[in-house]
Amino acid sequence: MMRLTKPTLFTNIPVTCEEKDLPGDLFNQLMRDDPSTVNGAEILMLGEMLTLPQNFGNIFLGETFSSYISVHNDSNQVVKDILVKADLQTSSQRLNLSASNSAVAELKPDCCIDDVIHHEVKEIGTHILVCAVSYTTQGGEKMYFRKFFKFQVLKPLDVKTKFYNAESDLSSVTDEVFLEAQIQNITTSPMFMEKVSLEPSIMYNVAELNSVNQAGECVTTFGSRAYLQPMDTRQYLYCLKPKKEFAEKAGIIKGVTVIGKLDIVWKTNLGERGRLQTSQLQRMAPGYGDVRLSLEAIPDTVNLEEPFHITCKITNCSSERTMDLVLEMCNTNSIHWCGISGRQLGKLHPSSSLCLALTLLSSVQGLQSVSGLRLTDTFLKRTYEYDDIAQVCVVSSAIKVES
Amino acid sequence: MENAEGADPSSPEWSSPAQGPAESTPPQVPGAGQGQLLYHEETIDLGGDEFGSEENEPVSEDSSHFGDKLNEHLMESVLISDSPSNSEDDAGDPGCLQDVMEPAGGTAGPTLEDVIDKGALDTPSDDVGSDGEDTPRDVSDVTPDSRASLKEDPEQEEVEDLPASESGGAGASGPGAGEAPPGGVAAGACPRQPPPRDEPVPVCTIFSQPQPAGSQPPSLRDGFESQMVKSPSFSGASEAAPRTPPQVVQPSPSLSKFFGDTASTNSLASDFFDSFTTSTFISVSNPNAGSSVPENLSSLAATPGAENSPGSASYSPGMERSESGISTASLEIPQSPKPFSQIQAVFAGSEDPFATALSMSEMDRRNDAWLPGEATRKVLISVATQQYSTVFVDKEDLTMPGLKFDNIQGDAVKDLMLRFLGEKAAAKRQVLSASSVEQSLVGLKQLISCRNWRAAVDLCGRLLTAHGQGYGKSGLPTSHTADSLQLWFVRLALLVKLGLFQNAEMEFEPFGNLDQPDLYYEYYPHVYPGRRGSMVPFSMRILHAELQQYLGNPQESLDRLHRVKAVCSKILANLQQGLAEDGSASSLSQENRQASIQLWRSRLGRVMCSMANCLLLMKDYVLAVDAYRSVIQHHPEQEPQLLSCIGRIFLQIGDIKTAEKYFQDVEKVTQKLDGLQGKIMVLMNRAFLHLGQNNFAEAHRFFTEILRIEPTNAVANNNAAVCLLYLGRLKASLRQLEAMVQQDPRHYLHESVLFNLTTMYELESSRSLQKKQALLEAVASKEGDCFNTQCLKLA
Secondary structure (H helix, E strand, C coil), X not given: CEECCCCEEEECCCCCCCCCCCCCCHHXXXXXXXXXXXXXXXXCCEEEEEECCCCCXXXXXXXXXXXXXXXXXXXXXXXXXXXXXXXXXXXXXXXXXXXXXXXXXXXXXXXXXXXXXXXXXXXXXXXXXXXXXXEECCCCCEEEEEEEEEEEEECCEEEEEXXXXXECCCCCEEEXXXXXXXXXXXXXXXXXXXXXXXXXXXXXXXXXXXXXEECCEEEEXXXXXXXXXXXXXXXXXXXXXXXXXXXXXXXXXXXXXXXXXXXXXXXXXXXXXXXXXXXXXXXXXXXXXXXXXXXXXCCCEEECCCCEEEEEEEEECCCCCCEEEEEEECCCCCEEEECCCCEEEEXXXXXXXXXXXXXXXXXXXXXXXECCEEEEECCCCEEXXXXXXXXXXXXXXXXXXXX | CHHHHHHCCCCCCCCCCCCXXXXXXXXXXXCCXXXXXXXXXXXXXXXXXXXXXXXXXXXXXXXHHHHHHCCCCCCEEECEEECCCCCHHHCCCCCCHHHHHHHHHHHCCCCCCCCCCHHHHHHHHHHHHHCCCCXXXXXXXXXXXXXXXXXXXXXXXXXXXXXXXHXXXXXXXXXXXXXXXXXXXHHHCCCCCCCCXXXXXXXXXXXXXXXXXXXXXXXXCCCCCCCCCCCCXXXXXXXXXXXXXXXXXXXXXXXXXXXXXXXXXXXXXXXXHHHHHHHHHHHHHCHHHCCHHHHHHHHHHHCHHHHCCCCHHHHHHHHHHHHHEEEHHHHHXXXXXXXXXXXXXXXXXXXXXXXXXXXXXXXXXXXXXXXXXXXXXXXXXXXXHCCCCCCEEEHHHCCCCCECCCCCCCCHXXXXXXXXXXHHHHHHCCCCCHHHCCCCHHHHHHXXXXXXXXXXXXXXXXHHHHCCCCEXXXXXXXXXXXHHHHHHHHHHHHHHHCCCHHHHHHHHHHHCCCCCHHHEHHHCCCCCCCCCCECCCHHHHHHHHHHHHHCCCHHHHHHHHHHHHHHHHHHHHHHHCCECCCCCECCCCHHHHHHHHHHHHHHHHHHHHHHHHHHHHCCCHHHHHHHHHHHHHHCHXXXXXXXXXXXXXXXXXXCHHHHHHHHHHHHHHHHHCCCHHHHHHHHHHHHHHHXXXXXXXXXXXXXXXXXXXXXXXXXXXXXXXXXXXXXCCHHHHHHHHHHHHHHCHHHHCCHHHHHHHHHHHHHHCCCHHHHHHHHHHHHHHHCCCCCCHHHHCCC
């Protein structure tokens, strides 16, 4: 048994010299004589000679496992009624991979029965290829033997997703959803992503946002780098819109909905192909709870250790409850609030909002996250936390802040 | 995140294989690997964990919604259920897959093209041996074999590593001990160690360092001092050892042989140098060589025998001084006789020496031009301007090379024969050794062309020993000639070709960045009057840069190549601005300028190509492709090959479409030139494209078509055979390869072909050993000592 991964191209080590050097043309002649170099361009490292796989290698979920099975008669006797069976035992099932299940009438000495099997690997973990051979000797004795080849199927990709909801105002939500998917190559070889698409569920239409129109041509946003190096991650973005018939019934969109699944096709060495789909991606439609805090105004760049102002808007989203809120401000390492923490904001009626101007300063340069706002509903004794509500770029005050 | 929680509850999971047998294991698998392969049901609570750790979860639910809306930082882990053909609902839970994978994923580092992933390799074979109760006989019969074949690779790898690491660590002793069969050739290794004193040292006339200096009064008007004297035969044993301990302690017995040898071969070495130095020294005939000093010396040179009993007393003060700084004047003087003896030969031989000399100097200038670094340039200027006083150069700025191992001989083929075929068969193996050829350039070329590179390395070593840069001389002051550097280049290039990268690195080390002042002709105004530029062959710079990538430092390779490229570009710019190569004002004839521009363009192209190769090795495919494309501008004649190469790179990545685009470009380019080669290239590319599309039958058809046009095409032959294997026709594939090897063993006994052949033998039968041994015999009769025996997989 030999696993048939794709062959590889032989690489040579070019060593050249110039005519005036001591060996004269000798080194160059040696390279020309070497059949593994490229005729006419011997300096190129990558030759044209194919070499067979040298070891079992890694196999990844979604790839096709191909294997050569050869039964060779090493003896000097003719054997009869040879039946070769190749089964793949996975964690959950046993598959027969042999092309034919009929017995071969006879096998002469030094002859062989060959079979190439293919199987798309659909499970992760241990697989065992069981090759069973039964035959009858000249003496009429029935013989049987088996060989086992065990291998592990590994996971090739790491996929992470994140949903963004497009906002309109207040508690109502537009129906658009953006899906960001990060796909990471966790194999050890470069991987060419042939296709990454989002197959939406019946409720949505999808628009891929991974290419831009440049001079009439669709150019991918990934530039010329069409492949992922080991451990590289690439982000794909999709915009989903509910189909009309579903959009009207807003109720359906609320709560957990199935968005669709990602279909990923990749290729590696010499076109070795793999394909995977994610499970159905689900999303919790956003609700804003009872109290919503949004930002009305914030500078994008501020000076170090100089106070700046932001304006927040607090909205009571609950249906009928008037709230009594207390604002607390907690300093973080970099962001310091100026003003009194724990002050009463007064009554806030349902569906009404109030604007709040706050002052803060940063003691650390760089991109800083504004965090640490706490609103407490005094009636329910419930605290709402607001962290990472925005970011500001803090620069040294020596540098003039433009605009 | 909701999703993750939803997906995983209690789905059956295969976690690690070592968890105890599961009831569900089908009975047919006879205890496959006692507890190694087990299926185990496990309920995984994935979601909580995963997100808890990642997310800074807010206390209240509301705020989490808020986070949802604004920028949440977290990405959810999505479970890859399976391949699309599986139904969705059995979506396995991916979370714990991660655990499963870790061991395997971790082992595989970035790999060179052929590197073996041991982690993965082990798995298939590991438990094969332990299972199979039903058929104990058969299985046990079979398994050792299969196991052996599977494990071969790691073993080989070890073998490969061994010499390397040894040599890396311990210096010369490693390779010498490991690879060289003791005795034999080693005895002849150093012809150049005459017993001190009573032996006339004709050798020295060639290099002419020691004798004249010894006889010079220590302080002549021109600063003669005897310190630099360093007869190859003397300094090593008697003076050097006490003063500067050798950098590498060398326990090898060969050292004594080294010094105890007779001088019988001396004359051969001098022949050798004469044979190719003549042209290099012709420029000396320029009249500006006419200082009084050389004239004095010329008489000395004429009678080397009389002069060459340099007392050791006169040496020692010199050596002492050389510790701190070296008088360049003294360096150059001992050498001056040489050109003069050469001149006579030149005058005798050619009718119009003056004209020849002029044209030669044009060529020399063109070839040797180089731009020294700032510090080096200053030293060279001071040498030029203060010819008669002493210029002190820090020892660290001098190049003091020496052999780091004196014998890498060995013949792996013979060793294997001894092991597998017995002594009798091994005795038949005849390869040329360094001793069995003329100790000269002729012999060296002979060794190289009959592929006895190890012996050739050895011979280079002997010739360098004759030059005083032999074993243990590293770190001792010496002087250089164009010839000695050429010898170094050949030796180092062969080491690289042999894959002995660590050895090459060790010996390259004293050369620094190839920019030390004593590597320039200007440093030796008396030896090379009027000659400018670097003695370092351009190819040696390339080699120096490329070596690092084979040692796993491709970044350093790139840095060095960029430096070389910068100088090439600067020289080209100088030429295009009407200056000489080095930027000095000069009136080059149009013809000469064009020739220079052409040379430096091609050198620039060579550097670019090396860069591209290096980037490819780094797997930075985008940059590599860009680099290859820019090479096309420098080597337009290689455009189809380069485009094809780029196409193959894309195939390797898996980007079939782009590969196809490049292959189409090749077809367009080759349409213009109709020739066999273009046609073959097109067919070859089409075949590769079909390979990429998994269509081995079509690929085979195209490879076969090439064979119809050119039946001797080794690549097509080999590749067609490989396709046959993928088509399930092992026997046919073997027949094709065997026929090919038999038909022209000289040409086809190539590493890659043999590798394929042995791989298929292993697949074919558990009795592959015999066939491999037959291959070994074929190799033994055709291949030199540089043959890489690993491809026979006999180890």
